[in-house]
Amino acid sequence: MAYWLFKSEPFKWSWEMQKAKGEAGEQWDGVRNYQARNNMRAMKLGDKGFFYHSNEGKEVVGIVEVCAEAHHDSTTDDPRWECVDIKAVCDVPKPVTLADVKVEPRLAEMSLVTSMRLSVQPVTEEEWKIVCEMGGLKEVP
DNA sequence: GCCAACGTTGGC
DNA sequence: GCCAACGTTGGC
Numbered sequence: 739m740a741y742w743l744f745k746s747e748p749f750k751w752s753w754e755m756q757k758a759k760g761e762a763g764e765q766w767d768g769v770r771n772y773q774a775r776n777n778m779r780a781m782k783l784g785d786k787g788f789f790y791h792s793n794e795g796k797e798v799v800g801i802v803e804v805c806a807e808a809h810h811d812s813t814t815d816d817p818r819w820e821c822v823d824i825k826a827v828c829d830v831p832k833p834v835t836l837a838d839v840k841v842e843p844r845l846a847e848m849s850l851v852t853s854m855r856l857s858v859q860p861v862t863e864e865e866w867k868i869v870c871e872m873g874g875l876k877e878v879p
Numbered sequence: 880g881c882c883a884a885c886g887t888t889g890g891c
Numbered sequence: 892g893c894c895a896a897c898g899t900t901g902g903c
Contacts, residue, residue, distance in 0.1 A: 772886090772887095836902080
């Protein structure tokens with residue numbers, strides 16, 4: 739089991755829109771960055787991820803699960819680009835903001851801080867637990 | 880809206 | 892294969 743973080747501008751694709759898709763989930767399309775794509779290729783069915791709102795909010799608002807492994811991104815004809823499908827699992831009761839992450843010394847090495855512009859990031863198990871705890875989740879998904 | 884950081888593109 | 896130009900992202 740691996741952990742990830744998915745960034746989205748809420749104007750473009752918000753947590754509410756993701757939740758509305760329910761169990762069916764939705765493909766995480768539009769990624770045009772090799773590193774982000776490689777991260778998605780490494781994902782396995784059932785991997786968990788944070789859903790992060792960039793620009794507006796700048797906070798982790800939800801937990802998602804990978805419900806389809808990497809496949810071609812249908813929003814482009816270019817065969818280089820792939821994406822996974824994710825579905826909403828639950829809300830983060832107390833959204834964890836970027837500022838919260840920055841002041842937590844144990845999260846200093848988190849990709850959210852060190853690789854700010856990467857839109858799909860790996861999260862370590864330790865970081866996962868810390869952010870879940872900060873987010874007020876009773877148990878770690 | 881600005882601007883810094885960074886990834887990609889394309890000429891050489 | 893290098894590097895300058897350019898475009899995009901995302902925090903502020």
